[in-house]
Amino acid sequence: xxxxxxxxxxxxxxxxxxxxxxxxxxxxxxxxxxxxxxxxxxxxxxxxxxxxxxxxxxxxxxxxxxxxxxxxxxxxxxxxxxxxxxxxxxxxxxxxxxxxxxxxxxxxxxxxxxxxxxxxxxxxxxxxxxxxxxxxxxxxxxxxxxxxxxxxxxxxxxxxxxxxxxxxxxxxxxxxxxxxxxxxxxxxxxxxxxxxxxxxxxxxxxxxxxxxxxxxxxxxxxxxxxxxxxxxxxxxxxxxxxxxxxxxxxxxxxxxxxxxxxxxxxxxxxxxxxxxxxxxxxxxxxxxxxxxxxxxxxxxxxxxxxxxxxxxxxxxxxxxxxxxxxxxxxxxxxxxxxxxxxxxxxxxxxxxxxxxxxxxxxxxxxxxxxxxxxxxx
Ligand SMILES: *Cc1c(COP(=O)(O)O)cnc(C)c1O
Numbered sequence: 001x002x003x004x005x006x007x008x009x010x011x012x013x014x015x016x017x018x019x020x021x022x023x024x025x026x027x028x029x030x031x032x033x034x035x036x037x038x039x040x041x042x043x044x045x046x047x048x049x050x051x052x053x054x055x056x057x058x059x060x061x062x063x064x065x066x067x068x069x070x071x072x073x074x075x076x077x078x079x080x081x082x083x084x085x086x087x088x089x090x091x092x093x094x095x096x097x098x099x100x101x102x103x104x105x106x107x108x109x110x111x112x113x114x115x116x117x118x119x120x121x122x123x124x125x126x127x128x129x130x131x132x133x134x135x136x137x138x139x140x141x142x143x144x145x146x147x148x149x150x151x152x153x154x155x156x157x158x159x160x161x162x163x164x165x166x167x168x169x170x171x172x173x174x175x176x177x178x179x180x181x182x183x184x185x186x187x188x189x190x191x192x193x194x195x196x197x198x199x200x201x202x203x204x205x206x207x208x209x210x211x212x213x214x215x216x217x218x219x220x221x222x223x224x225x226x227x228x229x230x231x232x233x234x235x236x237x238x239x240x241x242x243x244x245x246x247x248x249x250x251x252x253x254x255x256x257x258x259x260x261x262x263x264x265x266x267x268x269x270x271x272x273x274x275x276x277x278x279x280x281x282x283x284x285x286x287x288x289x290x291x292x293x294x295x296x297x298x299x300x301x302x303x304x305x306x307x308x309x310x311x312x313x314x315x316x317x318x319x320x321x322x323x324x325x326x327x328x329x330x331x332x333x334x335x336x337x338x339x340x341x342x343x344x345x346x347x348x349x350x351x352x353x354x355x356x357x358x359x360x361x362x363x364x365x366x367x368x369x370x371x372x373x374x375x376x377x
Contacts, residue, residue, distance in 0.1 A: 056177035131291030267368030
């Protein structure tokens with residue numbers, strides 16, 4: 001048995017979509033296929049503005065530019081997160097302020113975040129870990145009361161909702177990732193969601209090297225020119241074609257992933273009862289997309305035993321985020337951090353099981369059996 005941790009589900013449907021784009025000479029950036037995919041994403045999520053970007057990381061760069069985040073500003077984010085947010089914040093000369101997570105959901109804790117607000121705080125940037133909504137009611141309330149921008153890192157969240165609303169579209173801004181490890185892939189790709197029309201217009205210009213080429217491409221003006229600062233944050237129609245083919249399969253992909261997620265969840269229930277591990281917790285407000293199945297082993301020793309035991313049996317289970325507050329670059333730029341007990345504990349015991357569209361239910365059952373055996377050794 002050789003089971004990778006993750007594998008994109010690509011076939012003839014995707015190959016044909018890319019071949020068609022080539023045959024039709026659609027390879028440029030921000031072209032007709034990109035606009036079609038943006039319309040599809042807007043419709044799927046109910047967001048007024050969906051802008052494709054080369055990655056979720058760069059969606060954040062564009063947004064920070066548009067919001068005018070700069071030196072002296074502080075942005076609240078979880079330490080249990082990917083590096084993209086912290087890089088985007090530092091790149092603008094602002095300072096990331098690392099917050100603690102809720103041990104049950106592994107999402108940013110609103111109470112801890114509230115305690116870290118200072119007069120310099122401009123933005124609050126929770127992650128929806130594993131495609132499971134964070135406590136958005138609390139963060140929306142906090143953002144409103146303290147007049148902060150709310151940015152949702154919904155990189156893992158296509159198809160996920162909070163009380164019926166699509167994640168990434170609830171705050172002032174949000175993003176999806178279409179990295180090859182996510183549910184729906186473009187190889188590399190992302191999408192920035194914005195609520196405000198003026199900000200979206202500014203982001204469009206930033207994305208197109210500081211020009212109004214976006215309006216030109218839609219036929220709204222007859223030539224385009226340099227109107228502000230910017231970079232190149234558009235994607236090629238070739239990748240948009242691949243993404244469009246994947247989006248057409250969103251329901252099927254989510255359904256099959258959910259089937260695997262449920263097999264794991266049912267299969268590990270007895271181990272949770274025996275106190276050997278803690279299964280993921282889905283709050284009642286969250287409808288998730290089965291992006292990750294992550295449980296916490298009772299001890300670090302058990303986690304190490306599981307990861308190596310599964311690897312020996314050809315099963316690639318992995319750990320996840322290494323807390324950012326103690327990463328070498330954070331220590332260099334931000335100095336010695338205070339302790340984040342829940343974050344450290346989660347990072348030390350987390351196990352993610354393989355989860356992808358084409359993993360079969362039989363394979364998932366076999367993985368459960370292996371976890372059970374290893375736990376009982
Ligand atoms: C994948 C991921 C990112 C980065 O996405 P890219 O498209 O690779 O830039 C950011 N945040 C989280 C939570 C992610 O899972």
